[in-house]
Every structure is written in structure tokens, then in C-alpha cells.
Amino acid sequence: MHPMLKPALRRAWRDRATVQFGITPAQAVVVSPVDPATGHFLELLDGTQGLPILYERARALDLPPGQVDELVTRLTAAGVVDDPTAGGPAADALRDRTDALERLRPDLASLSLVHPEPGDAAARLAARGAVRVQVRGAGRVGAGVAALLSGAGVGRVDVLDGGLAQPGDVAPGGLPVGAVGERRATAAGQLVRRAAGGPPRRAREAEQTPLSLIVVVPRDPLDVYAPNAADAEEWIGGGIPHLYAGVVETTGLVGPLVLPGGTGCAGCLSLGRAERDPAWPRLLAQWRSGRRHTAVPACDLALAAAVAGLAAAHALAFLDGDLPASTGTRWEASLPQLDWRSAPITPHRDCFCGAVGNTRGEQAAGAARAQDTMAR
Known part of the structure; x- marks a missing residue:
């Protein structure tokens, strides 16, 4: 072992015998007693x-x-020590890629606080490189999500979308001005490669990588607010987790993250809404008919960036092995107050997904409700 005090944790002396590691309540750790000799020894770690x-x-x-x-x-037990030589062969391979590691050091530092075991952060960051994610939608939100995932070390990010990029698709961190007129999928693919900061993985290797997550970011706001359950049947049947995100009118949405057979899905959302509001199916049918379709949907640029960032963070948390607060839950924030609030998606008894009675789904929804209560 090569002990190293985590660089992400600033330390300061509370008094002559007490050291605090970290600034925020989420990370702060107090160690005591620490005599002068031990204090000098800390500098060697x-x-x-x-x-x-x-x-x-x-x-x-x-x-x-x-x-x-x-x-x-x-x-080590307090979570303030890392080991820059630990993490296994994949972590060693990442360390050999000096350019990539230097670019990802802030991400590594963050992971070292979330996953405190020595070497765990490097192992998880290296594991991202073996992951394949599909992003469905390359508008203001979707392109941003794809770029963030690729820049954070996800090995393969595929972007699916149709049509040509329009001026309204352009956004900082998303499609550039030069992409206008290009096919959206092509322009998004170039964005992903630039964000990765290195050569793409070999085509054969990428094709053999199983799909770990689909991020559904439709450009049509109606498909964001009322996702089509038929589209999700294949993903649920194949056991592929999927996360919804986007902007509708002045509201940003992140979630639910659907664990097939474990949490409420798009079908559960639709069935539950129809029970609460009998007029909902009639309204939805009229909106889907296209007779009142708005040519340019509202999509505030800053709100789109916030949704893209939060959706990417939730996706990365899941890929790193955690269950984020969007698991079985939708988070919403509306302009101008931007007060994020949660809406658990309860599994529906009549839905094809079979999530009713699943303990994992119920626990995830309960955790989300608890977090929302604490935030308030």
C-alpha cells in the first residue's frame, strides 16, 4: 500500500490536537487526538x-x-486515505494513459470522495471506459448529455436522432454553430468524439460491448412529459435500464430511471395519470394528432443545460454502481423559481413491466421520497 491523503479533501486544524478533513458536511471528517509528531507524519502521506x-x-x-x-x-476507515497504486489491472491501464488520466483527474478526485475505499475510485473510473450508453435525441439537452458522458470517461456513447441540425439545436457544450445543416446524429457523433479527448474505441470492440443504459431525451416536448410506453417495451423486454430527461414548456424533467421489472416505467406513468385524470387520454390523443403542434418548442437554454448536467450526473451515478434519486422517480423544476421536486412513479398493477410488488423498486421510490422531504 502507498497511503495518500486524498487531494480532494482540504485539511485544517480545529485546535492543536484535532484535524478536520473536508469542508462540506457531506464530506467533513474530524480526527482526534493528533499529536505534533503525527501531524508531521501526515505530510508524508x-x-x-x-x-x-x-x-x-x-x-x-x-x-x-x-x-x-x-x-x-x-x-482509511475515516475515508480520507487513497492508494494511487490500487484498483486492479483496469485502473493500472488507465494510469498508463497519461493524457486521459490528467484530463479525468477532477472526476477521479470526486469519485474518491463518493467511493472512499482505497483504489475504488480508480477502479470505477476505469470501468466507465468499458461501458456503452445510447442517447436518444440530439437537441439542446440530448447533445449535452452525450458530450458530458463521453467527457466523463464513458467508453462508447451512441447518439440516435433524425433530421438535420437546426439553429435552435445549438448550445454551449452541445452542437456547435458549424453543425447547422448537418445530420443530427453525425454532428452529435463528432461532438462525442471531441468530448472524449482521444481516439474512439475499435469498432469491433465497441459493437461487442453490451448496452448498459439508454438515456431518452426526445426533442418533442410531449414525448418528454408523456413518454410513449410502446417505445419502452423492447428495452424492458431486453432488461435495459433507461433514463428519461428533457424540457417541456418551462419545466425541466429528469427521470424516471427505469430498472426493468423493478421500478415504475413509462407505462406505469401513463396508466397512473389516466386514473388520476380521466380526461388525460383524450388530451394526449389530441396533442399527438399534431393539429396544435408548435413549430418551435420552448426550451430555455440555461434550463436545458441544467437538465443535461443533472441527467448526466444521474446516469454516471448509476453506471458507477449506485441508485440515484431518479430511480423510479421523476424530478421536475420550473422557471423561474427552479425548485426541484420529486414525483415517484408507482408501479401499476395493469402495466406489462411487472414491477408491482418488487421490493427494490419500492425501496428506491421510498428513498427518493425521503430525500425530497429532507430537501424541503
Whole structure:
């Protein structure tokens, strides 16, 4: 082991015997008692030295090996120690890609706080490189999501969309002005490659990578607010998790993240809404007929960027092995207050997805409701 105090955690002395690692309540850890010799020893934990060398240097501070082991164990348990040599073969391969690692160091630092075990952050960041995600939609939100996922180290990001890029599709972090008039899918593919900051994976290797997640970001706002359950049947049948996101009128939406057979899906959303509002199917049929279709849907640029960022963060959390608050839940925020609120999608007894009674789905929805209550 090469112990290293996590660079992402600033440390400061609360008093002469107490050290605080981290600034925010989400990460702050207080370690006490810390005597002057131990304080000097902390400066040696920079990841460049293994324990045998650290034992030798600690002797000059009158710290025996047993005390060094106890300190490292305490700090590791507190989540403030990493090991830049740990994480397994995939992490080692990532470290050999110096340019890619330097670009992703802020992401690595963040992961080291979310996943505190030594080497765990490097392992998870390396695992992103083996993941394949499909983004359906290359408008203001979808292109931004695709670029963020690719830039965060996801190995393969496929973007599906039709038609030609329009001036209204252009957005900072999304399609550039030069993409106007190009096929949206082609322009989005170029954006993804630029965001990756390196050469694309070999075609054969990419084709063999299973699809880990679909991010559904329709340009039609109606398909954002009332996603078509028929489109999801194939994904649910294939067991492919999918996350919805987009902007409708002045409201940004992120979620639900659907775990097939585990959480409420688009079909559950539609059935539940029809039960609560008997007029909903009639309204939806009229809107889908296209007779009142708006030529240029409303999509505030800053709101689109916020939705893209939040959707990408939820997608990355899921890909890294966690269940984000969008699991079985839709999060909404409307201009101008932008107060994010949650709406759990309850599995419906008549839906084809079979999520009713699934404990995992119920737990995920319950966790989302609890988080929303705490936020309020």
C-alpha cells in the first residue's frame, strides 16, 4: 500500500490536537487526538512511498511501526486515505494513459470522495471506459448529455436522432454553430468524439460491448412529459435500464430511471395519470394528432443545460454502481423559481413491466421520497 491523503479533501486544524478533513458536511471528517509528531507524519502521506519506507521515516519522529499502522487504519476507515497504486489491472491501464488520466483527474478526485475505499475510485473510473450508453435525441439537452458522458470517461456513447441540425439545436457544450445543416446524429457523433479527448474505441470492440443504459431525451416536448410506453417495451423486454430527461414548456424533467421489472416505467406513468385524470387520454390523443403542434418548442437554454448536467450526473451515478434519486422517480423544476421536486412513479398493477410488488423498486421510490422531504 502507498497511503495518500486524498487531494480532494482540504485539511485544517480545529485546535492543536484535532484535524478536520473536508469542508462540506457531506464530506467533513474530524480526527482526534493528533499529536505534533503525527501531524508531521501526515505530510508524508502523499502516495509516493510504501509502508516500509514510511516506517523508516516515522522512526525519525519517534513513531513506531505499530502506531503508523494504527494511524493509517484509522484514516482509511475515516475515508480520507487513497492508494494511487490500487484498483486492479483496469485502473493500472488507465494510469498508463497519461493524457486521459490528467484530463479525468477532477472526476477521479470526486469519485474518491463518493467511493472512499482505497483504489475504488480508480477502479470505477476505469470501468466507465468499458461501458456503452445510447442517447436518444440530439437537441439542446440530448447533445449535452452525450458530450458530458463521453467527457466523463464513458467508453462508447451512441447518439440516435433524425433530421438535420437546426439553429435552435445549438448550445454551449452541445452542437456547435458549424453543425447547422448537418445530420443530427453525425454532428452529435463528432461532438462525442471531441468530448472524449482521444481516439474512439475499435469498432469491433465497441459493437461487442453490451448496452448498459439508454438515456431518452426526445426533442418533442410531449414525448418528454408523456413518454410513449410502446417505445419502452423492447428495452424492458431486453432488461435495459433507461433514463428519461428533457424540457417541456418551462419545466425541466429528469427521470424516471427505469430498472426493468423493478421500478415504475413509462407505462406505469401513463396508466397512473389516466386514473388520476380521466380526461388525460383524450388530451394526449389530441396533442399527438399534431393539429396544435408548435413549430418551435420552448426550451430555455440555461434550463436545458441544467437538465443535461443533472441527467448526466444521474446516469454516471448509476453506471458507477449506485441508485440515484431518479430511480423510479421523476424530478421536475420550473422557471423561474427552479425548485426541484420529486414525483415517484408507482408501479401499476395493469402495466406489462411487472414491477408491482418488487421490493427494490419500492425501496428506491421510498428513498427518493425521503430525500425530497429532507430537501424541503
